[in-house]
Amino acid sequence: MVHALPGRRFVLTAMGVIKELAYRLFVAAGVTSAAAWLNRRKAVILAYHDVYTSGPDPVANYDGLRLRLALFERQMRYMATHYEVVPLDEIRDLPAGSRHRRSLAAITFDDGYANFYRHAYPILRRLGLPATVFVVTDFLVHGRPFWWDRLRAMIAATQRPSVRIDVDGIQQFPLATAQDKQTTLTDLSPRLLTLPPSRREALLAGLAVDLDVDDQTPAICGSLSADELREMARDGISVGSHGRSHDSFLHLSRDALLAELTESKRVLESVVGGPVTWLCYPHGEFSADAVEAAIRAGYRSAVTVIEGLHDPAADPYAVRRIGVNDHMTFAQFVVAASGLREMLKDLLRVRRQRRGEMRGQPTARIRGLG
Structure with a gap:
């Protein structure tokens, strides 16, 4: 299974390129x-x-x-x-x-x-x-400052390779690379959103200590x-x-x-x-x-x-x-x-719904985009 991942990434990248070319064609052709x-x-x-x-x-x-x-x-x-x-x-x-x-x-x-x-x-x-x-x-x-700007600034600044955070259970979050940090922010931000403000504030204060960074946002966030x-x-x-x-x-x-x-x-x-x-x-x-x-x-x-x-x-x-x-x-x-x-x-x-109807599948179970 591990060996399939690079191929999957290539397919996704290729699909993105094809979609971008189609979009450019739509613009150029007046669509x-x-x-x-x-x-x-x-x-x-x-x-x-x-x-x-x-x-x-x-x-x-x-x-x-x-x-x-x-x-x-x-x-x-x-x-x-x-x-x-x-x-x-x-x-x-x-x-x-x-x-x-x-x-x-x-x-x-x-x-x-x-x-x-x-x-x-x-x-x-x-x-x-x-x-x-x-x-x-x-x-x-x-x-x-908004809490998410504080979180982003701390994650971006830290030199720690990982951090343990208790949001809805203790979990180890990777921070070794820029990609790791982006993945952690993608995972962590929606979880912090659901926390009561007082608990979120306490978590951010503790996170600054654990990450060995200042809890300060850059001027761009003013x-x-x-x-x-x-x-x-x-x-x-x-x-x-x-x-x-x-x-x-x-x-x-x-x-x-x-x-x-x-x-x-x-x-x-x-x-x-x-x-x-x-x-x-x-x-x-x-x-x-x-x-x-x-x-x-x-x-x-x-x-x-x-x-x-x-x-x-x-x-x-x-x-x-x-x-x-x-x-x-x-x-x-x-x-x-x-x-x-x-x-x-x-x-x-509509196309997917029609395919479902032709196959005798209930259309309510067919998921469209959106």
Whole structure:
């Protein structure tokens, strides 16, 4: 079995190359333009987190959530040329089923990192593109680093070959190579997400000792300031809430949910001097209780991390977006934004269902992509 692994890796790499060539062909042949035109009743909402000019450490950016600035600028130039980029409010107010000459798009950034103001905002302003930044108010007001940035920084900096951590049982995590560290972060991060904040904080404090590193995040992980947010709000950048603490809404009581949403809304409105009506669910996790709390707190819409184009007829508290990361090629970005990727997945799903029906298999047991 061990001898089969290199061959499997080769097959996966070859499939990736073939897919990339197909995507480039779709772009060059105008297939993506046709897909965007067919999807013009919907809107593409792009979801970013951060951009960078130098750094970050490849280990710390293992999931590509920090995007190279040059790639971001190329994407924005493409959007400015091929789409009508509008504020989120305009997309929310679209009549269901309405068609547009050009496909509509909106740009969003989650978390409220300072690099948005330093690097992304100047590009957006130069191109005349509106955007929305979803801000975590504890991050804004107190500058408290996010726990995942602390974890990434510690794992990237350590010289230890491995570490024993008790999350849901004691386990040894490898750290000898960059690949080991990325694998450990991929495995460990979702586990820490489910922990109560107090236990997670204790684990991180102990981890710094075990790894023999400082519990400090690099400057790239810093927060926007209130003055920067206020300046941008006067210049085409709208502001939405990403919660007060960025704790998952699935692990908060109803009272805590309402307090989280009400307080973050109050703080942001006091900073920008206007209404804050958009919410972005922390970690993309939400429930019926979270939606109810959002409505009670006065939010009119909420975005998710559910992949797909936004349909104006859909639930305004479960708005879909297209996630963008540093691992995407430009062709992959164009295909995703056009809705072609969704269309191809739907076709594949239908094909698999039909095969199941022809073989007499119950279609509910056939898994599609998505």
